[in-house]
Amino acid sequence: MTKTLLPTTVVGSYPQPDWLVDRAILVGNNVVPRVRLKAIWRVAEDALEQAQDDATLIAIRDMERAGIDIITDGEMRRESYSNRFALALDGVDVDNPAIVVGRAGKPTPVPRITGPIRRRHAVEVRDVEFLRANTDRQIKITLPGPFTLSMQAHDEYYGDPEAVAMAYAEAVAEEARDLKAAGADIIQFDEPWLQARPEQAMQFGVKALNRALEGVPGPTVVHLCFGYAAMVADKPSGYSFLSQLADSTAEQISIEAAQPKLDLGILADLSNKTIMLGVLDLGSAEVESPQTVAARIRAGLRHVAAERLVIAPDCGMKYLPRARAFGKLSAMAAGAAIVRQELAGDCRGKG
Numbered sequence: 001m002t003k004t005l006l007p008t009t010v011v012g013s014y015p016q017p018d019w020l021v022d023r024a025i026l027v028g029n030n031v032v033p034r035v036r037l038k039a040i041w042r043v044a045e046d047a048l049e050q051a052q053d054d055a056t057l058i059a060i061r062d063m064e065r066a067g068i069d070i071i072t073d074g075e076m077r078r079e080s081y082s083n084r085f086a087l088a089l090d091g092v093d094v095d096n097p098a099i100v101v102g103r104a105g106k107p108t109p110v111p112r113i114t115g116p117i118r119r120r121h122a123v124e125v126r127d128v129e130f131l132r133a134n135t136d137r138q139i140k141i142t143l144p145g146p147f148t149l150s151m152q153a154h155d156e157y158y159g160d161p162e163a164v165a166m167a168y169a170e171a172v173a174e175e176a177r178d179l180k181a182a183g184a185d186i187i188q189f190d191e192p193w194l195q196a197r198p199e200q201a202m203q204f205g206v207k208a209l210n211r212a213l214e215g216v217p218g219p220t221v222v223h224l225c226f227g228y229a230a231m232v233a234d235k236p237s238g239y240s241f242l243s244q245l246a247d248s249t250a251e252q253i254s255i256e257a258a259q260p261k262l263d264l265g266i267l268a269d270l271s272n273k274t275i276m277l278g279v280l281d282l283g284s285a286e287v288e289s290p291q292t293v294a295a296r297i298r299a300g301l302r303h304v305a306a307e308r309l310v311i312a313p314d315c316g317m318k319y320l321p322r323a324r325a326f327g328k329l330s331a332m333a334a335g336a337a338i339v340r341q342e343l344a345g346d347c348r349g350k351g
Helices: 023-028 045-066 125-133 146-151 161-181 198-213 243-247 264-270 290-301 322-350
Strands: 089-101 107-119 138-144 186-190 220-223 252-255 274-278 309-312
Touching: 045 125, 045 322, 107 161, 125 138, 125 161, 138 161, 146 161, 146 198, 161 186, 161 198, 186 198, 198 243, 243 264, 252 309, 264 290, 274 290, 290 309, 290 322, 309 322
Parallel strands: 138 186, 186 220, 220 252, 252 274, 274 309
Antiparallel strands: 089 107
16 A cells, blocks of 8 residues: 555546547436446447557546546446446346336336356456556556445346345455456445445445455455436435444445535544545536645544545546546645645654
């Protein structure tokens, strides 16, 4: 893990270039795809991997230029944060999807579970290898968490929601171990549905998460959010499921705090965790000033020691214009630098 105080990172995604995806379809769909959405790709199938590699290099260089300490591949190869992994598993029928009411209350096509959930091959290992070969910074890769995967599918095989989540946990654990072996410094599990379905999350959410974390070495993160700002404009001011993650074996918990103006007093319940604090409001077209970011970091420091704080946007930046995303990341890095200097001055003053 980086030794930088208040290290900066991204939640995962970065805007895909307009020459790679049709953003009108991506944004106009207004539903995060759970099955394939091939129509968004503007590049022919036989050239798509190379184009995605080129887009990944753009994301890497943008994050480096913005001054981000822990970077990702920007999730350039994904139609959504979850479907790249979810649709690569055995036991799911993606050609004949079921229709369920999604998190935003809209009818959403989802895979049908028709047999045992199993991972047949590594899904994101090449993503990690490509990222590792093209930066000397700390790198993070993201995976959909097992609880969220279980909520984004229609079960016609197990007949038990917990059994579905545990089956996904086995597949996620296998993938995460391979991603660590391929060079990932940090693994992040995206689990927004812990917040969206708190009753079921209380029953088996942490159990499934801990199973997915078994045997995964090094820093691990769980990300919770209220949904992409492009999809959810009116966000609640508090989490329905958060303190329970104190019992998870993940080292870090990632939360969004800027847009919902979260009461950070809740972080007292996670005193055994490092907090990845969202300090960029992705629902606002305004690019925050470094001073605004610094103020949000200082608010976090009133509840979390600097050694346990990682600085991040609220959520993934997939739906933002690239210029806005880059501006916000640059401001975040500059804001973190301001607070680091303040903390260094305090230490010298006490010395």
